[in-house]
Amino acid sequence: MSHSKKGLNTICTHEGALEDTLYKGATSPLYMSSSYAFEDVDVKRYPRYFNTPNQEALSKKLAALEHAEAALVFGSGMAAISTAFMAFLKAGDHIVFQQTLYGGTYNFVVTHLERYGISYSFTDGWSVDSFENAIQSNTKVIYLETPSNPLLTITDLHGVANLARNKNILTMIDNTFASPINQNPIDFGIDIVLHSATKYMGGHSDICAGAVASSQENIDKLYQTAICFGGSLSDYTVWLLERSIKTMGLRVKAQNENALKMAEYLESNPDVERVNYPGLKTHPEHELAKSQMHGFGGMLSFELKEEINVSLFFKNLQLIRPSMSLAGLESTMISPVKTSHALMSPEDREKQGIRDSLVRFSLGIEDFGDLVKDIENAISKTKSVSLPV
């Protein structure tokens, strides 16, 4: 592939850009038309056909970023994910999901798949064996997330891809947490890469979008379903997303650095019980992460010591925002037990190791010292008040 020779930041900045032949402007012109001529043209263009000039331009950039032959841009991460399920599964098929799934995906799986006659199983872990054990004779797709949410476990991309390929099973990965800057699953034999572009690709907490990258053959197949479900992205947002991605390499690098420093700092903090971050040598899959990631990402999670009141800790944060969103320029924290995993039973949460004291931390690009000050201040405030008994 010719684009694989270009550096990452060059791809982010230039790949797929539309040329302004009329005025020689620096940025891609924005074509907002929802109506294009049908006579004497090669392509019938229409926003829901994913083929306006700006949609096609951004798709090229996304494909290059994921070392894929082709890509499609969607209106949200869930539009990309649900369309992929509908395109590659049919009644009678079975799909294997990794035990820990993004909440929206989990919700789609448990509320919709059976209605379409598609059965599913969850793995009981994230080892290659746990995937193999969940496979049935009618399994058509294996679906994984690595690093996982919120415990940052690492799944062996090469191992799962090989297992699936030998059995003619398609592999799909939600690569949102890593971003294409830190992980390119296609290089390890994974077939279909899904993204919530709302996260690292957008990066400024102001865009909702999604993406799928794969072989041309798979994207052609996906396309037939995608134009029926209609989950395309408006050209204005496509244009904004192109602009955001130009700085993705720089942003994610800064977030990786903040996250690694933060993980090391938290590990040495006496008020912290444990830290989950694939970049730490103490992480059980650290070596695996090193072998399949270019960077360890901007997400981590940690448990506060039992005596610290987590709600009070959140209330006393001043810089870091207690917010559902992740991957933006600004640092955010959430309590998975109260948000993303609130619907899961306490027993299931305990089984997966998601405790009440767990905090998920999305590192932004702020100065590291200011983030540490904010955490230390919030922890100290939880100690200076006596709680009603």
Ligand SMILES: *Cc1c(COP(=O)(O)O)cnc(C)c1O
């Ligand atoms: C946010 C997110 C999604 C869903 O994306 P939307 O853009 O909100 O539809 C899917 N997977 C992961 C890992 C996410 O963080």
